Amino acid sequence: MGRIDTIFNELRSANRRALMPFVCAGHPRLDALPDVLLALQDSGASIVEIGIPFSDPIADGPVIAAAMHGAIHAGCTPALVLDQIASIRDRLRIGLVGMVSISIMQRLAAGSSPALVLARFRDAGFDGFIFPDLPLEESEGWRSAAAETGTTCSLLIAPTTPPERAARIAQASTGFLYLLARSGITGERSEMPDLSGRIAELRRASNLPIAVGFGIATPDHVRHVVQTADAAIVGSALVRRLSAVPPDRSPAQVAGEFCRELSAGLA
Numbered sequence: 001m002g003r004i005d006t007i008f009n010e011l012r013s014a015n016r017r018a019l020m021p022f023v024c025a026g027h028p029r030l031d032a033l034p035d036v037l038l039a040l041q042d043s044g045a046s047i048v049e050i051g052i053p054f055s056d057p058i059a060d061g062p063v064i065a066a067a068m069h070g071a072i073h074a075g076c077t078p079a080l081v082l083d084q085i086a087s088i089r090d091r092l093r094i095g096l097v098g099m100v101s102i103s104i105m106q107r108l109a110a111g112s113s114p115a116l117v118l119a120r121f122r123d124a125g126f127d128g129f130i131f132p133d134l135p136l137e138e139s140e141g142w143r144s145a146a147a148e149t150g151t152t153c154s155l156l157i158a159p160t161t162p163p164e165r166a167a168r169i170a171q172a173s174t175g176f177l178y179l180l181a182r183s184g185i186t187g188e189r190s191e192m193p194d195l196s197g198r199i200a201e202l203r204r205a206s207n208l209p210i211a212v213g214f215g216i217a218t219p220d221h222v223r224h225v226v227q228t229a230d231a232a233i234v235g236s237a238l239v240r241r242l243s244a245v246p247p248d249r250s251p252a253q254v255a256g257e258f259c260r261e262l263s264a265g266l267a
Contacts, residue, residue, distance in 0.1 A: 177208050
């Protein structure tokens with residue numbers, strides 16, 4: 001059993017839910033990631049999604065897209081991210097999931113194989129992957145590679161995904177199901193939609209935990225989501241705060257403070 005499965009099993013046994021912050025590697029500084037991850041761990045996160053900067057993030061709104069572009073401009077590469085994770089993995093109990101475009105992974109796999117690429121990420125300390133732009137019909141090779149390397153592979157399920165297709169995506173995923181709270185791109189919203197019907201459908205299709213993302217920005221949003229789901233994913237709201245760290249604060253301090261605030265929604 002991998003770390004992601006263990007974390008969710010322990011949470012379920014304790015009747016607790018997970019907070020899953022998203023951060024962009026290389027943002028807001030090239031060297032910020034290790035300290036930010038430690039701060040998130042100490043502030044209530046169970047699993048952290050780490051975005052690998054990509055020049056054309058199709059699922060991300062302007063806040064995360066700007067962070068990724070800035071990180072690339074500063075010199076952030078997948079190899080640098082792997083080195084940073086490896087340097088700190090033995091100090092982390094939390095799960096780490098890479099949110100990475102399949103285009104990046106395909107380039108890294110050129111001349112080798114998907115399994116060898118995922119093994120590099122696993123050996124650095126990643127526990128699983130979310131491929132936001134990988135269609136179900138083209139996913140078998142990468143899902144098999146994840147199974148071979150003992151990592152998880154989660155595909156996105158949108159509110160507009162027909163029930164039969166959503167069930168197939170759920171059955172193809174491992175670790176957890178990633179349910180989008182709304183269609184479109186990432187970004188903060190004022191209200192959260194009622195997802196209870198879709199979550200009930202997915203629970204009939206799979207026993208995997210359900211994590212909800214896109215638009216979650218406040219403790220109240222977290223509280224609303226975890227009434228029916230197993231985890232709340234917070235991305236743009238955290239990245240926006242990291243984009244405006246005051247001179248007298250560090251990225252880790254800002255990330256930890258916001259994560260503690262969000263964690264109140266789990267109570």
